[in-house]
Amino acid sequence: MAMLEVKDLQVYYGLIQAIKGVSFEVNQGEVIALIGANGAGKTTILHTITGLIQPKAGSVIFEGKDITKVPGHKIVSMGMAHVPEGRRVFANLSVYQNLKMGAYIQKDKKVIGETLEMIYKHFPRLEERKNQLAGTLSGGEQQMLAMGRALMSTPKMILMDEPSMGLSPLLVKEVFSIIEYCHESGITILLVEQNAKMALGIADRAYVLETGNITMSGNAAEMLENEDVKKAYLGV
Amino acid sequence: MSFITYVISGISLGSVYAIIALGYSMVYGIAKMLNFAHGDVIMVGGFVVYSLTSSMGMPPIVAVVCSMIFCTILGVAIERIAYRPLRNAASSLAVLITAIGISYFLQNIALIIYGSSPKIFSSVITIPPLKLADGALTISGETVVTIAACIVIMVGLTLFINKTKAGQAMLAVSEDRGAASLMGINVNGTIALTFAIGSALAAVAGVLLCSAYPSLSPYTGAMPGIKAFVAAVFGGIGSIPGALIGGILLGLIEALSKAYISFQLSDAIVFAALIVVLLVRPTGILGRQIQEKV
Numbered sequence: 113m114a115m116l117e118v119k120d121l122q123v124y125y126g127l128i129q130a131i132k133g134v135s136f137e138v139n140q141g142e143v144i145a146l147i148g149a150n151g152a153g154k155t156t157i158l159h160t161i162t163g164l165i166q167p168k169a170g171s172v173i174f175e176g177k178d179i180t181k182v183p184g185h186k187i188v189s190m191g192m193a194h195v196p197e198g199r200r201v202f203a204n205l206s207v208y209q210n211l212k213m214g215a216y217i218q219k220d221k222k223v224i225g226e227t228l229e230m231i232y233k234h235f236p237r238l239e240e241r242k243n244q245l246a247g248t249l250s251g252g253e254q255q256m257l258a259m260g261r262a263l264m265s266t267p268k269m270i271l272m273d274e275p276s277m278g279l280s281p282l283l284v285k286e287v288f289s290i291i292e293y294c295h296e297s298g299i300t301i302l303l304v305e306q307n308a309k310m311a312l313g314i315a316d317r318a319y320v321l322e323t324g325n326i327t328m329s330g331n332a333a334e335m336l337e338n339e340d341v342k343k344a345y346l347g348v
Numbered sequence: 349m350s351f352i353t354y355v356i357s358g359i360s361l362g363s364v365y366a367i368i369a370l371g372y373s374m375v376y377g378i379a380k381m382l383n384f385a386h387g388d389v390i391m392v393g394g395f396v397v398y399s400l401t402s403s404m405g406m407p408p409i410v411a412v413v414c415s416m417i418f419c420t421i422l423g424v425a426i427e428r429i430a431y432r433p434l435r436n437a438a439s440s441l442a443v444l445i446t447a448i449g450i451s452y453f454l455q456n457i458a459l460i461i462y463g464s465s466p467k468i469f470s471s472v473i474t475i476p477p478l479k480l481a482d483g484a485l486t487i488s489g490e491t492v493v494t495i496a497a498c499i500v501i502m503v504g505l506t507l508f509i510n511k512t513k514a515g516q517a518m519l520a521v522s523e524d525r526g527a528a529s530l531m532g533i534n535v536n537g538t539i540a541l542t543f544a545i546g547s548a549l550a551a552v553a554g555v556l557l558c559s560a561y562p563s564l565s566p567y568t569g570a571m572p573g574i575k576a577f578v579a580a581v582f583g584g585i586g587s588i589p590g591a592l593i594g595g596i597l598l599g600l601i602e603a604l605s606k607a608y609i610s611f612q613l614s615d616a617i618v619f620a621a622l623i624v625v626l627l628v629r630p631t632g633i634l635g636r637q638i639q640e641k642v
């Protein structure tokens with residue numbers, strides 16, 4: 113059984129249909145890449161999964177449970193975290209407060225402390241800047257913070273929306289090494305990227321989204337070699 | 349001594365403005381809307397106490413608690429019925445117009461029940477006046493209670509926001525609703541709680557206001573409501589210490605201009621001062637200078 117199953121999802125903004133019947137699945141422990149051009153509907157899909165928007169039709173099933181109608185704020189406590197597009201850290205709160213916010217659903221103080229320690233170990237820069245306002249961090253640091261904040265909920269699965277957007281190549285590498293680390297520690301990952309090369313490099317399988325439809329899917333390594341994908345998304 | 353008397357009465361009036369301004373400011377900061385019906389909740393709070401004490405003979409303190417409960421429920425109901433359905437409306441004007449509508453609705457209901465002639469509100473505050481400087485300076489019990497209530501509310505609310513989970517949820521929702529929801533925060537619940545707190549405070553402000561100026565009519569809340577809104581903008585809307593500073597400053601300016609310049613012009617002077625402050629600091633005295641995300 114798949115960990116996350118999206119079935120025939122249709123999402124509208126007013127009268128405009130952004131997602132036109134999308135189905136895919138993510139198995140436990142996998143890294144799945146969802147790639148597609150700007151405006152294809154990647155963010156819309158992630159927002160629908162974590163309940164920020166409601167679909168018109170279709171369903172989202174997480175660990176066998178239909179979460180399509182579950183209110184958005186209840187989803188993180190089921191074990192699914194979401195690193196949103198554009199980081200969306202709480203700009204006027206400190207780095208530490210942002211991380212604490214990530215553990216909002218966690219009641220056990222001991223677990224919070226341990227997770228925080230683990231995050232500071234992997235993101236030493238966040239510890240150095242723990243009392244700084246998040247809004248004053250650089251883009252790369254904000255991305256680290258957004259990922260650290262998601263990890264604070266000790267999720268089973270993380271959705272990541274273009275974590276490399278707007279970052280220098282060096283920082284992109286750093287972000288991907290963190291994704292690698294999440295993967296190694298057993299977290300299932302759904303990675304949305306425009307940086308198709310990096311995403312396909314790290315993923316097990318991938319789906320290609322074009323204007324609200326999935327047009328291709330398969331093994332990520334094979335897709336890297338696919339002529340159509342190369343032409344459209346790898347710029348070769 | 350008269351100068352000190354004016355200052356004390358300014359601080360006392362300002363404390364009431366500050367308590368009302370808090371409600372405006374919290375709702376603006378967290379729900380991102382101007383709740384123009386907030387002033388009328390003050391009036392409702394006053395009438396509940398009036399009815400319970402003068403017609404039903406309830407002890408004042410019990411009446412005040414009942415009034416707070418009533419206004420809390422009223423505030424949450426208004427939010428649920430009138431504002432929440434419009435939260436995702438394309439235009440934020442829709443909810444503003446609704447708030448003005450609710451304001452008139454509350455005034456009209458009060459008109460139907462109590463009529464338009466002002467009622468004499470007997471003060472619920474029974475502590476004796478404070479005599480200072482060998483009796484040269486007398487501070488009324490109402491003033492003492494008002495200033496004390498303002499301090500307690502400010503400290504309590506600051507602790508609540510910084511130390512409790514619900515308070516932290518308010519901070520998160522005020523910055524980014526979507527991100528707050530992803531953290532597991534119930535955004536609708538947090539906004540409802542904000543309305544509950546703001547409305548309970550409005551009830552307190554209503555009682556303090558009517559105790560100091562013992563006349564109550566369906567329009568009693570309107571002017572203090574607008575002035576408290578000015579106070580909130582003065583101090584920096586969305587900020588708790590800003591509401592306090594804005595409220596006290598407004599009360600002082602009003603009291604001193606009534607005493608030394610002109611009784612009739614005092615409101616105009618208050619608004620002129622607001623304009624000057626906003627020209628110098630467009631976000632208010634303690635308002636955030638960081639550009640807000642649209």
Ligand SMILES: Nc1ncnc2c1ncn2[C@@H]1O[C@H](COP(=O)(O)OP(=O)(O)O)[C@@H](O)[C@H]1O
Binds near residue numbers: 130148150151156
């Ligand atoms: N809030 C919105 N209101 C109306 N249309 C939207 C909104 N958000 C996204 N869209 C539209 O939906 C489509 C998919 O957008 P999005 O999911 O953001 O794409 P992607 O993340 O792949 O770049 C686009 O055509 C976009 O213009």
Ligand SMILES: [Mg+2]
Binds near residue numbers: 274
């Ligand atoms: Mg996107």
